[in-house]
Amino acid sequence: MSGRAGRRGKDERGIVVLVIDERMSPSTAKEIVKGKADPLNSAFKLTYNMVLNLLRVEGINPEFMLERSFYQFQHFSSIPALYDKLKSCEQQYESIKIENEEEVARYYKLRKKLELVQDQIAVMMNEPKYLLPFLQPGRLVTVKSGDLNFDWCVVLNFHKKPGEKPIYIIDVLAHLTLESAAQKLTVEIQPCPLSERGELKAIPIQHILIREISAVRVYLPDDLRTKEARQGILKAVQDIIRRHPCGLPLLDPVRDMGIKSNDMTSYIKQYSILQTRIDEHPLTKSPQLKTIYEQYERKANIEKQVIDAKNELKKAQSLLQIGDLKRHKRVLRRLGYCNSADVIDLKGRVACEIDTGDELVTTELLFNGVFNDLTVSQACALLSCFVFQEKANEMPKLLPELSVPLHLLQETARRVARVSIESKIEMDEERYVDGFKPFMMDVVKAWVDGQSFANICKMTTIFEGSIVRCMRRLEELLRQMCCAAKAIGNSELEAKFTEGTQKIKRDIVFAASLYL
Structure with a gap:
């Protein structure tokens, strides 16, 4: 294992020592030393926070950003190779000449339909x-x-x-x-x-x-x-x-295996009809049937490659994720974050301040006044559902002071999910709601109330490192919530989130180093 050999701009060359043993094959060692670097692929993802921030800036729009993203650039750069691939497939397709091709095509389609029916029968059997x-x-x-x-x-x-x-x-x-x-x-x-x-x-x-x-x-x-x-x-x-x-x-599926469903009867009838049509086809008795069928099957596969290559080329030439952008805008308009002219409203400006947690659900909770009646520890515990994303063994037994805010959070998430589904965004409502995990609510409340790190570790089976990671992300979300409360002019709520930031940021959880 080694870092960069030499200092860029200062050293002409560097020395790397590779420590290996006999278990490593020569080809693997050669690949490490002389192999190509891993490809750099864009992981660009469209988010509501990104769309709202771009709508807020004059002279620029999300479409402009999509067109000039590295993600789009990578697909534009692949167009020449895709064009060559399409041309090669078309040449292969044109080079295959089959005598009496229409009859062969009819026979091929009958065989494929018969195979589909056989697959359905096999599934039931x-x-x-x-x-x-x-x-x-x-x-x-x-x-x-x-x-x-x-x-x-x-x-x-x-x-x-x-x-x-x-x-x-x-x-x-x-x-x-x-x-x-x-x-x-x-x-x-x-x-x-x-x-x-x-x-x-x-x-x-x-x-x-x-x-x-x-x-x-x-x-x-x-x-x-x-x-x-x-x-x-x-x-x-x-x-x-x-x-x-x-x-x-x-x-026999019905007589021997006892499968007496209507679907099986229908499939057997279809199979019998298709088999009769194949037996009556003139190519069935041809001595060259196997050769002709394999030749046409190869041509049909090449035709499928041509269609796939055309779709890939069309996708590369078009502006990617433009459909996702339209659906995201539709959700924002229906929830009142921007108007039909893509001008953001107050809710949109508040959501621009939040990117650590789900910006839509947190903004809805703010405008619905959910945080107004919560104490500092309750508000911090509720916000922990937005930043904790790991698995836990068991659900904590929450007191009413935490279970009621959690229920409001889940109802808000369901409403956002329904609006998203109505806006043609592919989403599982239950999975979306389950993404707000309450496993750290009681732990966070105890930490804000002043308990020690040793005590809160005894309250849960979650690893200590996961607790620290959640607390640090929660502190970042609290700072963003302060900015969001300031944007709507709610000084009391801003003071509440500021106090939560001060109470959570203490002790070993926020130590600069565990070795100090």
Whole structure:
């Protein structure tokens, strides 16, 4: 580990000592010394405080700021590369010529619709209450994981994964390529068709990845650790496939598995209709069907890349986050922070003073007079909900003097959330309200009332460092609340927040260094 080697502007070169051991590979060491620096990407985020401060300044507007931000600059700089990517995709698309393309396109769309219906049927079949009774050892199933389609696999056993959602892990014998079968990790496994040379290997899968369930089971020997035993199972599966040239018999979802819902009946009917149309299609009996289908599928994928490249280019050429800005302005107008001409009112000027906590909810609390009837310690405790963002094990048992202000805070947050949702901002109301965490309210009140740091640490299971961090952020928010109270001309409220700042800023919490 080292800092900058040499002083910029004074030293021509510097010396860095890299201490490593034999556990570091040469390629990793080379990457540390000669590798490229991490890319610098803008993390620009639009906030209400930023919008209000820009509206307050004459001769400038939020649109002007968005257009000249580093975030926008990075996207403008990517336009040449996106244009080259689009041109390359279009050339690839035009280079693929398919005879009788309209018929091939009809057949391709029918196959894709059939796959979608199969996916819907598989989702219902994979419900544990229907699936688990048929996962006996030796059952043949097909597995689909993303773009990987596994041929017939052999079920070994299954067990439930601990957690809230009912997820079952199934161990199956899958036919893999020789390269992936030799690897110890199952991260980069590659399936291999049973007709090609490969090796059976036991891998774990989730129950939701099962695609088809066969009515056929194979005999499993007692010991599968030897390669000869697995090879015997492979030959048995291949023999079963040879005896069923039209495909292995599958379990019927309604008759065999007992899924008698209306949705399943509808999906089976759709599947039957689509399968009939595919069987009647003239390409079905063509000896070149596989080659033509793969060629058109490749062209369809390139067409999708062309559409994606056009969308990326259009997004890069447009002014980013302009939609978010319009929605933010709509919220501000509906809550009375600015008028239809984007001129900020008194509430807007007050919200400009606050950026440590949620500026909208704090301003609403100020104008609703919530802080007027609170003591200094109660006001500080309530404001702690805006700055504490960490997790806690249990909810504190708050006295009425704290639970009533907390209820007012939550009701105000719900109103702001509803206005935001009505303004087309994607937001979860309950999650937004839960973001104001009251786990430090009793601790902050005790600290403002003069208790020692040792005593307040005994009141909660929150780490001492988290308590200190919350207190420091709370002191910053209190200073901003003083400025906000001054902006509305409320001297009593300003004095209350000033007193809170003085009472909270003491002792080890605000020590310049713990070593002093």
